[in-house]
Amino acid sequence: MKVTFPHMGHMWICLAAMLEYLGVEVVVPPPTSKRTLTLGARHAPEFACLPLKLNLGNFIEAAERGADTILMAGGCGPCRFGYYAQVEHAILEDLGYNYRLVVMEPPQRHVGELLSKIKYITGHSSWWEVIRGIRFGYQKARMVDELERQAHYLRPRESHRGSTDKAFQRALQEIIPVKHPRDLPKAAERARKIMAQVAIKPRPVLRVGIVGEIFTLLEPFANHDLERKLGYLGVQADRSIYLSEWINDHLFLGLVRGLRSRREACRAAPPYLNHFVGGHGQETVGSTVIYARQGYDGVIQLLPFTCMPEIVAHSVLPGLSNELDIPTLTITVDEQSGEAGLVTRLEAFVDLLARKRGVVV
Amino acid sequence: MKGYLGIDVGSVSTNLVFMGENGKIREAIYLRTRGQPIFALQEGLRQLAERLPANTVVRGVGTTGSGRYLAGIIAGADVVKNEITSHAVAASTLVPGVQTILEIGGQDSKIIILRNGVVTDFAMNTVCAAGTGSFLDQQAARLNIPIEDFGELALKSTVPVRIAGRCAVFAESDMIHKQQMGYSLPDILAGLCEALVRNYLNNVGKGKEILPPVVFQGGVAANAGMRRAFEQALGLEVHVPPHYNVMGAVGAALLAREKMAGGGTSRFRGFGVAKTRFKAGGFECEGCPNLCEVVEITREGEVIARWGDRCGRWSGSLGCQENAV
Ligand code: SF4
Numbered sequence: 001m002k003v004t005f006p007h008m009g010h011m012w013i014c015l016a017a018m019l020e021y022l023g024v025e026v027v028v029p030p031p032t033s034k035r036t037l038t039l040g041a042r043h044a045p046e047f048a049c050l051p052l053k054l055n056l057g058n059f060i061e062a063a064e065r066g067a068d069t070i071l072m073a074g075g076c077g078p079c080r081f082g083y084y085a086q087v088e089h090a091i092l093e094d095l096g097y098n099y100r101l102v103v104m105e106p107p108q109r110h111v112g113e114l115l116s117k118i119k120y121i122t123g124h125s126s127w128w129e130v131i132r133g134i135r136f137g138y139q140k141a142r143m144v145d146e147l148e149r150q151a152h153y154l155r156p157r158e159s160h161r162g163s164t165d166k167a168f169q170r171a172l173q174e175i176i177p178v179k180h181p182r183d184l185p186k187a188a189e190r191a192r193k194i195m196a197q198v199a200i201k202p203r204p205v206l207r208v209g210i211v212g213e214i215f216t217l218l219e220p221f222a223n224h225d226l227e228r229k230l231g232y233l234g235v236q237a238d239r240s241i242y243l244s245e246w247i248n249d250h251l252f253l254g255l256v257r258g259l260r261s262r263r264e265a266c267r268a269a270p271p272y273l274n275h276f277v278g279g280h281g282q283e284t285v286g287s288t289v290i291y292a293r294q295g296y297d298g299v300i301q302l303l304p305f306t307c308m309p310e311i312v313a314h315s316v317l318p319g320l321s322n323e324l325d326i327p328t329l330t331i332t333v334d335e336q337s338g339e340a341g342l343v344t345r346l347e348a349f350v351d352l353l354a355r356k357r358g359v360v361v
Numbered sequence: 362m363k364g365y366l367g368i369d370v371g372s373v374s375t376n377l378v379f380m381g382e383n384g385k386i387r388e389a390i391y392l393r394t395r396g397q398p399i400f401a402l403q404e405g406l407r408q409l410a411e412r413l414p415a416n417t418v419v420r421g422v423g424t425t426g427s428g429r430y431l432a433g434i435i436a437g438a439d440v441v442k443n444e445i446t447s448h449a450v451a452a453s454t455l456v457p458g459v460q461t462i463l464e465i466g467g468q469d470s471k472i473i474i475l476r477n478g479v480v481t482d483f484a485m486n487t488v489c490a491a492g493t494g495s496f497l498d499q500q501a502a503r504l505n506i507p508i509e510d511f512g513e514l515a516l517k518s519t520v521p522v523r524i525a526g527r528c529a530v531f532a533e534s535d536m537i538h539k540q541q542m543g544y545s546l547p548d549i550l551a552g553l554c555e556a557l558v559r560n561y562l563n564n565v566g567k568g569k570e571i572l573p574p575v576v577f578q579g580g581v582a583a584n585a586g587m588r589r590a591f592e593q594a595l596g597l598e599v600h601v602p603p604h605y606n607v608m609g610a611v612g613a614a615l616l617a618r619e620k621m622a623g624g625g626t627s628r629f630r631g632f633g634v635a636k637t638r639f640k641a642g643g644f645e646c647e648g649c650p651n652l653c654e655v656v657e658i659t660r661e662g663e664v665i666a667r668w669g670d671r672c673g674r675w676s677g678s679l680g681c682q683e684n685a686v
Contacts, residue, residue, distance in 0.1 A: 033650035162673055225671070318568040327482065340427050345485060348445035352480045 001025065001100075003121060004067035006055040007032045009218035010144045011243055013176055015071070018137030020179070022122040022129060027067035029058040032221040036061055041335045043091055049304035050222055050334055051081070051215040056088050063097050071121065073250075074105040079278035079309055104251075114251055136181045138256075141244040143188050147171050150195045152238065155231025157200040165228065167198045203234070206353050209291035211240045211284045212302035213310050218243060222333055223302050224342055230300075233350045238296075240265065240287035241280070265290065272320045273313065281309030285316050292324035297353040299326055305334035327352060362387070363418045365621070366409075366629065367614025368402065368436060369447070369607065370394065370428030373467030373494065374580065375401035376607040377409055380614040382420070384454065388412050389607045398428040402435060403635045410632035419629045421621035423447075423613030434658055434666045435639055437630035440613070440620040447612030449473050449480045452576045454615055455602045460572040463591065463599070464608075465561065465581035467494035472566045484565050493557055494581045496529045500536065500553065504546065511550060515586025518551035526556025554590040562594060573597050578605040637661060648674060 004027045005015055012028050019026045030036070032054055040057030059070060070089065075082035085103045092099050104117045119130050147168060154164040171191035178187045208230060216222045217239055227237045241262075248256045254263065265286035266276075273285040288299045301317065303310035314330050321328045329349045331342065364387060369376045372394060379388040390408050394401045423440045424432040425447040433441040452462045453475060462473040470493055474482040501508040522544045525535040532553065539549055575597050581587055582605040591599045604611055621627065630637075642657045655675045658666040667675045 030650065034652055035650035162677055165673070341485065344427070344443045344445065347443040348480075348483055351443070351446045352483070355479050356481075 001069050001121070002027050002067045003069045003071050004029055004059065004062035005071045006051075006058045007219065007221075008215055009220060009243065010148070010172070011141075011218065013144055013172070014137040014141040014243065014247075017140045017178070018118075018133045019071075019121070021136050021181075022118075022125050022133040024122055027062050027065050029062040029067075030065075032058060032219065036221075037335060043095060047306060048087075049080070049306050051213075051219075051304055052084055052088065053335060054215075054219070054222060055084065056091060059088065059092055059099065060095075060097070063092075063099070068098065069100040069102060069121070071102050071104065074103040079307075081279065132181070136184075138244065138247060138252075139181065139184055140175060140178070141247055143175050143184070143191070144172065145242040145244045147175070147191060147195060148242070149238075150192075152227060152231065152236055154195070154198045154200060155228065156205045156234045156236050157203060159199040159201050161232065163198050164231070167194050170194050206235045206297045206350065206357065207238065207295075208235045208350075208353070209238050209240060209287065209296045209299045210302060211287045211291075211299055212280065212313075213284075213304055213307050214241055214246060214280055216302040216304055216333055217241055218246075222304070223331070224333070224339060226300070226302065226331070226346075229343065229346055230350070233346060234354075235350060238291075240283065240291075268293075272316050277309045277312045279307065279309030281313040284310060284313040285320065288317065288320060288326070288328065289324065292320075292326040296326065297357055298349065299328045300349070301328060301330045303330070303332055305332050327356070362414055362416065363420055365614040365617045366419050366422045366436070367447075367610035367612065367617065368405070368422065368424045368432050368438070369426040369444070369609030369613060370398050370402055370424065370432040371426040371444075371466065371468070371609070372428075374606075375405055375426075375428075376610040377402075377405040378604070378607055378610040378614055379409060379413060379417075380611070380618070382618075384615070384618075386604055386611060386614075389604055389610070391606055394428075398431055399435060399639050399641055402428075402432055403639070406436070406632055407635040410635065419627055419631075421614075421617035421627045422629045423615075423617035423620070425609045425613040425616075430666075430668065431641065431656075431658065435630075435634060437628040437634075438617075439627055439629075440616050442613060442616050444469075444609050445471060445473060445483050445485075446480070447609045447616060448578065449475060449483075449612070450615050451604075451608040451612035452578060452602065453478050455604070455608075455611070456574060456576050456600055459574050459576050459600075461569075461575045463561070463566075463575065463577045464579045465493050465577075465587070466579040467498075470561055470565050470579075472569055472571075474569055474571075482569060484567070484569065486565050493561065494579070496532070497553075497557070497581065497584065497587075500533070503533075504550075506546075509583075512583065512585035512587065514547050515550035515554050515584075516547075516589060518545070518547040520548055521555050522548045522552035524549070524552040524556040526553075526560040528560075532556055551586055551590070554584070554586040555594070558587065558590040558594050571595055571597070575599050577601050578608045580606045582606070643669070646670060646675065648672075 002025045016026045036057035039060045040053035044053040044056050072085040089101045151164050151168045158164045171194040174187045174191040178184050230237045245259050248259050249262045262283050265283040268289040269282045269286035291299050317328045364381045367378045375392045375394045377390045378386050381387050390405050392401050422438045424438040425442050425444050429441050452459050464471045470486040472484050501511050522539050525531045577599045582601045640659045646653045646655050651671050653670045655669045
């Protein structure tokens with residue numbers, strides 16, 4: 001069995017760590033690229049949203065490298081994502097790929113449901129081993145998130161354009177090859193050191209929160225490297241959901257304490273949005289409220305074209321933005337998104353925030 | 362004469378203005394880009410140099426528009442700004458107190474909301490409201506009327522026909538249908554203007570509070586029919602400023618003046634660049650499956666700028682800070 005999974009930012013690092021630790025052979029799809037998109041878009045229904053197209057492309061490219069089993073998250077509620085695993089699998093079958101499909105539904109009541117799926121893949125591992133494997137993957141996710149947050153801080157302040165990104169890539173290279181939990185702390189130290197060496201200059205920096213649909217938030221290919229672009233424009237970005245938080249919320253049912261969680265976000269959403277609307281719609285609204293309270297300069301909402309929960313959230317944002325006096329910008333991404341238009345909107349938005357604050361970035 | 366140069370290189374038109382130190386626009390040039398931004402820019406500079414007195418001193422240069430980085434490198438800009446900021450700066454200088462800017466150009470439509478002279482909100486077209494200017498051009502051509510007469514004809518209408526304006530394809534087929542039914546040309550044109558205004562307000566202006574004074578600018582503002590349709594739809598007076606079709610360039614010149622207020626010498630390369638041989642080339646990088654289309658600008662055969670790569674492999678290799686984001 002050669003297991004693959006779709007890309008979503010750096011998720012592959014923690015998934016591969018967990019599965020390989022449990023002795024599963026993993027085929028990480030090549031990094032999502034234009035080729036991935038071309039392959040996916042060719043075979044996906046036209047009106048499917050970008051995540052489906054990119055997942056499909058990932059699977060086709062992984063099959064070229066010998067993958068035969070797909071591990072994918074499921075979903076529930078009024079969002080199409082819940083069907084994606086099955087739809088993608090059916091499309092792949094029509095194309096002649098012989099993939100076995102394992103869907104990890106978000107556990108409704110009990111983490112045991114999740115464990116048994118993972119145990120199914122690993123076959124012989126003991127329960128205890130499975131739990132250790134999950135823990136190892138999760139620790140890597142925490143580490144990657146820490147480095148990413150660091151990068152968000154450094155980018156707008158770096159003395160040499162691009163030095164943060166170089167350091168970040170090198171730091172990741174320390175974390176990725178670690179095969180055993182006992183080696184992780186040392187690797188983490190080395191990674192932190194690399195990040196600490198980025199030279200910075202004190203300068204006024206704007207703070208912008210990024211909210212929206214999880215896949216577009218986490219996958220830089222889908223959002224045109226939004227965080228990097230913002231960094232270069234003098235903005236310290238904060239993402240409303242990091243991978244480890246998402247894992248904790250959706251797979252561990254919030255078992256890990258002390259992390260930012262979707263519950264807070266949802267609690268902050270009323271009176272602007274009182275109900276679950278599928279996907280991360282309610283979190284989008286709630287996180288915007290939280291950012292406003294925390295004194296952020298602005299909020300950017302990201303969504304794939306035709307994403308229903310986010311469209312609901314989008315319609316709520318103007319009123320909220322007025323009342324709480326926080327500018328918001330919505331960016332819809334799709335197969336056809338143009339880079340130039342995005343850059344113009346971002347620059348204009350940052351200009352707006354800078355002039356409002358009276359700083360020159 | 363001393364002053365500031367504003368350059369707006371868009372996909373449809375390339376505009377240049379020369380603004381005196383007092384903020385008065387001395388010269389304005391409007392050219393078609395025709396897919397050759399470098400040529401258009403050089404031609405614009407050549408024409409400008411011809412019209413300006415020989416002792417002209419350029420104290421600052423600003424560029425804007427989708428070709429702003431390209432233009433910035435070729436002309437040697439002191440400030441490179443996106444078109445939303447430039448348009449807002451221009452409108453609020455020419456029409457003090459403006460609170461809403463409606464901007465419709467050849468390809469892009471946008472709305473900018475200002476309060477107390479500061480941009481507080483903006484939106485650009487989604488796909489469906491794009492190309493209003495080009496669409497009007499096309500329809501004028503199809504109906505065999507000069508685009509300059511379009512607005513005046515539309516104003517002759519007493520009972521505009523209702524045209525489905527959801528998108529250009531529907532609008533065109535609906536117009537043909539109404540023509541076949543025998544409606545008069547002015548009524549159809551006025552109906553089209555109303556449809557496009559409805560579409561603009563629904564798509565671009567959605568959810569925005571449109572307060573007076575309202576400024577209407579961009580190439581389409583020349584069309585009196587569109588202006589009247591806006592006034593009727595909004596119930597407000599709509600101002601069209603004197604340099605409505607080169608407002609981006611005006612804004613760029615103003616931003617250059619702001620930038621250079623603290624002193625310093627301009628990076629302007631001089632009007633001579635009109636004769637320099639620039640070339641925009643490009644290639645597809647095969648370093649990874651992204652296959653980025655890398656743009657490369659050469660001056661007299663020497664590479665001076667590159668962009669378009671996702672990974673920084675090319676744009677980072679020149680050590681020049683003028684690269685695009
Ligand atoms: S420029 Fe970089 S990202 Fe783009 S194709 Fe070449 S190697 Fe890949």
